[in-house]
Amino acid sequence: SGCGKSTVAKTILRLDEPTEGKAYFEGRDIFAMNKKELRSLRREIQVIFQDPYSSLNPRMTVGDIVAEPWEIHRGESPKGQQRQKVQDLLHLVGLNPDHINRFPHQFSGGQRQRIGVARALALNPKVIICDEPVSALDVSVQAQVINLLESLQDELNLAYVFIAHDLSIVRHISDRVAVMYLGRIVEIGTEEEIYDKPTHPYTQALLAAVPVPNPDQAGTSRVILEGDVPSPADPPSGCTFRTRCWKVQDICAQEVPELIDRFGHGHPSRCFFADTKISESVGAPIIAEPE
Template sequence: MSDVVLETRGLARHFPSRHGAVRAVDGVDLQLRRGETLGIVGESGCGKSTLAKLLVGLERPTSGSIVVRGRDTATLRGAEMRRSRRHIQMVLQDPYTSLNPRMTVGDIIGEPYEIHPDVVPREQRVRVVQELLDVVGLNPDHINRYPHQFSGGQRQRIGIARALALKPEIIVCDEPVSALDVSIQAQVINLLERLQREFGLSYIFIAHDLSVVRHISDRVAVMYLGKIVEIGQDQAIYEQPTHPYTQALLSAVPVPDPRLRGRRDQIVLEGDVPSPVDPPTGCRFRTRCWKAQGVCAQHEPQLEMRPRSPHPSACHFAEVRNVIRRY
C-alpha cells in the first residue's frame, strides 16, 4: 500500500537467559499508515517497550523484518542504519532520565545535527534549535539552560523537539505521558496532535492508560505476552472488543459516571501472567481465559477476521462483548 510508512512482518526479539529464551516480542505483524496514530496497549511486561526499541533500531530483531520507506531496516548496518534513523525517531518515557543533565537544552536538541551534519549547516543550528523550542511551546531564549531548570512537562517537550530535529516521518512514543501529572498529560497530548497536523507525522503511541490511547489513536493494537491479540479502529476496539483479554482490560478502566458503574461488566482475571520463557501452548491467554476449551491448548489462534468479530482477533471464540452495558 502506498500510504503505509512502516510495516513489520513476523517481528521477534528473544533474549537468552539461564532458563531459555525470553520471548519479549514473538511474531508481530503491524502496518502504520501516513498521518495515522497507532496505539499499542497491554499490561506491563507484554513487550510494548521492546517493540518500540526494535522499531527505532535500539534492539536488533531475532527474526522478522521492519520495512521503512521500502527498506528492511533490520538488515541495515553502520552508515545505512544511521541514515534510516532520520525517518523514525523516538520520544522516551521518563523526561527526568532521558535528557543528559550535563548538556544544555540547545546541545540536547542539536545533537542529532552532530550525527547527521548534512541536515543543517553548523552556522544555522542555533537558529533551528530555537525554532524547535518555539514549535513545542518553550521559550527560545532558554536554549542555554540545563534540564534541571525545567519541569517534567517542559522536559518532555524538549524530548519531543529533539525527536523533531531530523524532520522524521514516524515518531515512536513510548509511554510519553505516564510520568506526568494528569493536567500536564493533556497538554503534551494536545501538542503531539498539533504537531501531527502541522508536519504530517505518523505515530506509534505506546501506553498502558487506555483513556489516553483512545483519545489520540486512530487504530489500536492490543498486546499480550509478545503478540498482537486484537487490532482495529479505536472506536471498534473500545465499543466492540472481541478478544477476552481486551474485554478484561477495558473492564478495569475506571468509570467516572456513577450511573454506569452498576451496569459494569467487571471481569477479574484469575492466575498470574505466564512466563515469556515458557508461554502456554496454543493460545497464550488460555490459562486465564473463561472461554478456554481444548482447541485453545492445541492450536494457536491467528490474528485474523472471525465470523463474529468486526476486526482481526486472535481468539477461536472471538465475539463482541460490551463491557459497559448502556440501557
C-alpha cells in the first residue's frame, strides 16, 4: 500500500503528468501525444475504479451511467440503438437489462461494480486498467467479479493492467506480475516466476507473509522484515529497500540498482544480489521459528 500503483495507472492515462520517463502504447509515446491523439488513447484505455459506491453518480440511472462515454466520444455512439446497446452491455456483465432505469442505490456493491465494468466496455477498449476493482467487496462477491473479468478478457480479447495488493487474486488473474516498493518496480516476471522463484528480497518477504492453509506445513520458518517503510518524500539513497534488507552491502547505499534481467530468462529484478539465497546472505534475516 502506498507504493505508487494507482499513480502509475493515472500516469498511463495522463491524468497525472510524469516528472520523468516515458510510456508507450502500441509504439506511441503517451507523454508526447497532442489533445487529439490523447482523446483517441482514452477510447482505447478505460478504467474500472476501486470503490463501486463513489464511482457511480447517484443522480444518474444505470442506463445514463453506462452510456456516458458516448456523450464524450460521440463518434463511438451506436446510432439509434443506444438503449439496446446499453441493455446488451448490462446482460454481458450479468445484470438484468430491464433494470436500465434504476439508480445505483438500488444495487448491491457487486452489482455496482458490474455497472462500472459495463461502462468501461462501452467504447470497445483494448486495455482496461483495473484499480483494485474487488478490494471493497465481500470475498464471495470478489470471486464472482474476478470470474467475470476473466470471461470478458477471453471473449473480447482484452488486456488488463490489474492493480491489487491481494497476492492470491494477483496470482489467479495475472499472466505477468510487477512488484512495486516505494515508487519503483523491483521485480517483473510471469506468475510462476514471481510466486515460485522470487529473486528480489522484498518479493520474498511478501510471499513469506502469506498464511499457509496446509496444516502439514504449519510452523514453517518465515522471513520477518525489520523496521518501517521509509518516507516517500525522503527515500534512502541507492536501493530504497536497503534499510530493511538482509542482503544489504555497501554498494546498495551508493548506487540505484537497475531493473534488469540478471539471469537471461526474461525475469528482471532490481537487486544487486538477486541470485543470493537467504542462507547465503551477508546479513541474516529475522526468522520466525516454529513453536
